[in-house]
Amino acid sequence: MTDISTGARGGRAIVIGGGLTGMLAAWALSEVMDEVTVLERDREPTGPDFRPGVPQGRHAHAFMEGGQRALEELLPGIIDELVEAGATRTKLPAELLWLDYAGWNDRGTAIRGSAGSFLTCTRPMLDWIVRARVLKSPRISIRHGITVSALLCSQDAVRGVVAQEKGGEPEELTAPLVVDASGRGSNAPRWLRELGYPEPKEELIDSGMAYASRLLHRTPESEKESFNVVMIQPVLSTPRFGLLIPVEDNRWLVALGGLRGYEPPTESDEWTQFAKELRSPMIHKMIENAEPATNVFGFRNTQNRRRYYEKLSRRPDGFLVLGDAACTFNPVYGQGMSVACFEGLALRKLLARHGAGKGMTRKAQKMVARTIRNPWTMATSEDRRYPTTVGGGRPNALERMLDWYVKRVSAEALVNPVAGKAFFSVVMLLEPPTHLFRPGVVLAALRRRGASVTVPEPVLAGAQTDDDSPGIASGNR
Structure with a gap:
């Protein structure tokens, strides 16, 4: 038995999982604990490489403005480190071409309603930089290539885990505080059941979305554009979507997807052809002459799954579940990493007030x-x-009415700076959804000026004539 349960400052903790959630949890714990040991199943990386333990790692990742602020508060200076390494901050909505269900955004008008930015880079680069910063703490260590198989518990309190390195024997690692940040594949429900505790209630909502992504080298012509990101949303008549974002090393990461029954192919030529079948050919025009940097990789596990650990009638003290282990979101909406930062920051504040x-x-x-x-x-x-x-379940009458209202706000946000700022503040996780019901936003939505405004189809800089307006975009209303 390896004892990692005592320490002069405040004991020691085990964090299961060395991804973003786990590293931020370890950082928060290190402020009150003597030692924090991170147990990571994947081998030790030698650089910013894709890891098997991050199944969505080859696909698009974005830090919403709210998540950036939380990450910066946890790790001061980290956003500058990411930008210096090649991450891009895209001002919203001024540097975004966005085809909503109601049409394209008018970026000129929307600039006055700016709601911060979102930051894009590959997931391996993000994890590498955050990991390097966190491991500078002398109180945090990490073991790679080790899998946790069970919790240790006595008298309704956690006392550690059973873990095993590849090719080794199971060993008991003792600690009075264990955090499960092992992601979507978490075994926490089984561990609790084996100890005689109830499993958490689980809620699953699955739209059946699937997408396929690849990295491409940016074309020289793209440097002339005044936008960074292209986002094309699905509608029922054309249930396909697309996203193009800039990442480090002068590359694009492009994700093409569809609803159930309209899944994208992963063969190269067919994938490029799929981009032509979106509601707008904009992404296809940008990538048709771009040189691929990787193969195409598919992803179908886009379900929203929430486990209600907070509602358990009985649970062992000293056990906490964070990140995707507790709640996964459809990755299409780009919330997961920001939520990991919110949780890490909230944990740090809670520990500062109440200790461990x-x-x-x-x-x-x-x-x-x-x-x-x-x-x-x-x-x-x-x-x-x-x-x-x-x-x-299907939306009830109240939910349908709220959906109708949010659609009006979303459509008005395309052209109205008041609605635009409010809408993007919510999307960027700066404000709660109730922010959309402020008087000025309600008035803008009910007036619905945007219904009479048609924003023209985007024209790429290299294809403009003298009569074209740069960076203006349009769609079908």
């Missing part, structure tokens, strides 16, 4: 529930609109 003693993890699990409530509502409300969705 008895009862802390119950408080922290309720804190997690509060943190994920708004992102969960936003993601699942959007997914429940689609007829392909399984789970969650």
Whole structure:
């Protein structure tokens, strides 16, 4: 038995999972614990490489403005480090070409309604930089290539885990505080059941979305454009979507997807052809002459899944579940990494107030529930609109009315700076959804000036004539 349970400052903790959630949790814990040991199943990386333990790692990732602020508060200077390494901050909505269900955004008008930015880079680069910063702490260590198989518990309190390195024997690692940040594949429900505790209630809402992504080298012509990101949303008549974002090393990461029954191919030529079948050919025009940097990789596990650990009638003290292990969101909406930052920041504040003693993890699990409530509502409300969705039930009369209203706000946000700022503040996780019901936003939505405004189809800089306006975009209303 390896004892990692005592320490002069405040004991020691085990964090299961060395991804973003786990590293930020370890950082928060290190401020009150003597030692924090991170247990990571994947081998030790030698650089910013794709990891098997991050199944969505080859696909698009974005830090919403709210998530950036939380990450910066946890790790001061980290955003500058990411930008210096090649990450891009895209001002919203001025540097975004966005085809909403109602049409394209008028970026000229919307500039006055700016709501911060989102930051894009590949997931391996992000993890590499955050990991390097966190491991500078002398109180944090990490073991690679080790898998946790069970919790250790006595007298309704956690006392550690059973873990095993590849090719080795199982060993007991003892600690009075264990955090499960192992992601979508978490075995926490089974561990609790094996100890005689109830499993958490689980809610699953699955739209059946699937997407396929690849990295491409940016074309020289793209340097002339005044936008960074292209986003094309699906509608029922054309249930396909696309996203183009800039990442480090002068590359694009392009994701093409569809609802259930309209899944994208992963063969190269067919994937490029799929881009032609979106509601606008904009992404296809940009990538048709771009040199691929990787193969195409598919992803279908886009379900929203929430496990209600905070509602357990019985649970062992000292056990906390964070990140995707507690709640996964449809990755299409780009909320997961920001939520991980919110949880890490909230955990640090909770530890500063209450320490890591008895009862802390119950408080922290309720804190997690509060943190994920708004992102969960936003993601699942959007997914429940689609007829392909399984789970969650069909929207009731009140939910349909709210959906009608949010659609009006979304459409008005394309051309109205008041509605635009409010809408993007919510999307960027700066404000709760109730922000959309402020008087000025309600008035803009009910007047619906945007219904009479048609914004023209985007014209790429290299294809403009003297009569074209740069960076203006349009679509079908």
